[in-house]
Amino acid sequence: MSEEIENIQFELTDDLINQVERLIEANNDKALQKLLKDFHYADIAEILDELDLDEAIYIIKLLDSETTADILMELDEDNREKVLRNLSSKEIADEIGELDTDDAADIISELPEDRKREVISHIEDKEHKAEIEELLAYDEDTAGGLMAKELVKVYETWTVAGCLRRIRGQAKEVTRVHSIYVVDKQDKLVGRLSLKDLIVAKSDQKIAEISNASVDYVNVHDDAEDVAKVMQKYDLEAIPVVDDTQKLLGRITIDDIVDVMKEEAEKDYQLAAGITADVEADDNIWELTKARLPWLLIGMFGGLGAASIINGFSDAMLKYPALLMFIPLIQATAGNVGVQSSAIVVQGLANDTLDGSILNRLLKEFLLGLVNGLAIACIVLLISHFAFKTTYLESLTICIALISVIIMAALIGTFIPIFLDKRGIDAAVATGPFITTSNDVFGILMYFLIAKLILGF
CATH class of the missing domain: 1.25.60.10 (MgtE N-terminal domain-like)
Structure with a gap:
């Protein structure tokens, strides 16, 4: 048993x-x-x-x-x-x-x-x-x-029998043998060798005869994020590292890449939440304040900007008080739509899955914003007219403003991350407070400009 x-x-x-x-x-x-x-x-x-x-x-x-x-x-x-x-x-x-x-x-x-x-x-x-x-x-x-220096490498001129003897010595220093790398006399990477091919080969065969010349590798100066993308794309457990002359220097294993991906995800999450530095919950108050305060100040100035716009239309709100009631709706909708759009784009940039031109992406977001805007506007039209007793023109103003703000927020949330990425800036900074604040300000401005156009104040 x-x-x-x-x-x-x-x-x-x-x-x-x-x-x-x-x-x-x-x-x-x-x-x-x-x-x-x-x-x-x-x-x-x-x-x-x-x-x-x-x-x-x-x-x-x-x-x-x-x-x-x-x-x-x-x-x-x-x-x-x-x-x-x-x-x-x-x-x-x-x-x-x-x-x-x-x-x-x-x-x-x-x-x-x-x-x-x-x-x-x-x-x-x-x-x-x-x-x-x-x-x-x-x-x-x-x-x-x-990279780690520990790896198993063999020369293309060795025989299978000689290779097996030497591998036994090298493998003692390697925790896990993911691949056997084949090099020439100058230690330049020329291929890889699977354990299966090595085991089934004849003992007098040359390594060059049974090795695979197709091998993925990265340059020693490549960015860690780019290495992670290569290993993720090709489902690699390990990848060799070479210098500019193709000399084999070391290898990177999947456990190191998982750490890179985790750290990058944590950094992007904090940037999206408006935290400018890598901090943890148990860090001291000064470190946490330095990380959080910059974006809070940006949000403060954005709020002051929105307040000044509202103040500029104070006379209009005295004449049309219903406009005041829907300011939170306009701000919240603009912020939410912008964060949704930017989050999808940032995710696509991070995973390297964002295809097509910027114009096609913006056109898609315009149509999506239009559909969502019409759906929300219809609901708001009924609620505002029957629950808040707004006039026909006031309800029309609110609905047209909502559709316009949703489209604008979707376009801003899509364009800014792509724009930042093309200039080498982490696109994650575009999400969270940045998009929310900018859309709050532009949303309020657009709301009152549309109201002025329709209501004529």
């Missing part, structure tokens, strides 16, 4: 945290090691994020370097920074020695310049040290800043 493997999902509970804290307080290292032994390093990192700094450092120093190195990579950035500050340069170097070069470079890059030099000086493996220093020279938002 075969045994079934029980899949137990990790759950962080108060009881577990209390148990860990009691064992630390009692200095019961054996029991603590036994408790944490079967936990994944990501789960242990989650536990450490809930402990105070001294308790977290206690566990870091208790467990073996191979485990704690992975734990450090999973810790919350702020907590990792605090832990690293309380470890010696030698201790950090020992932890880094257990990590792949890309992860090691990521940790070192978070340290102050003087500590970077100290930690690097304590790395005993000279090859590992040199590779980390190489990675630190690249901008973190490029392919070079993402």
Whole structure:
């Protein structure tokens, strides 16, 4: 009778945290090691994020370097920074020695310049040290800043038998073998090799005979977002990185790209919400204020602009008080339509799925705005006339203004993100407060201009 493997999902509970804290307080290292032994390093990192700094450092120093190195990579950035500050340069170097070069470079890059030099000086493996220093020279938002040096490469002139012997040695340094890369005598990437083809090939065949010359790759200076798009498009688990001469430098794996996509999504979400910097909920008040205040000030000036427009038509509102009642409707509708249109465009730009010319896109939004405007205007016409007892001309004014404002907001919400993107500006800044504020102002202005044209004040 075969045994079934029980899949137990990790759950962080108060009881577990209390148990860990009691064992630390009692200095019961054996029991603590036994408790944490079967936990994944990501789960242990989650536990450490809930402990105070001294308790977290206690566990870091208790467990073996191979485990704690992975734990450090999973810790919350702020907590990792605090832990690293309380470890010696030698201790950090020992932890880094257990990590792949890309992860090691990521940790070192978070340290102050003087500590970077100290930690690097304590790395005993000279090859590992040199590779980390190489990675630190690249901008973190490029392919070079993402890549790891660990990979499996073979020369096209090798035989299958010789290749298998050498691969065994290389694979010891690679966590997961996604692909085998084929290079020439100058280490230039010339193809890739699947494990299946290698296994079924004859032992005396040359690698050049069984390798595939069609291989996707990125340049070391390519932007991280562009790398993510390539890997997403072709469903790649890993992609090789080359320099301008086509020399193979390293590889980027899917886990690094997931982090890039997550960070970019968080940044775009915050920009869309009117937050100008990368902040988190537990950041201090000053950091949160700096991130939020700029867009709030823009919204304030936009509101003052709308107020001045309304004030300019104060006499008209005394004569036609019904106009005043529908100002919130005009503003809310303009803001909502603009955000909807811009959000769709920004999403298309981010996924690289926005096709066609700007004119065709604007024409489509014009027709969509017209249809939506007519539908909403019909409902508002009935409500305004029967519920608010507006006159025929007042109801007509409100409806025509609604249709016009919806079309205008749709066009603005579509054009601005595309315009910003073509000038190299993150289109996410177009959504949220920017579109809402601009459409509020233009919507109110259009509302009263149409009212003036129809009602003749």
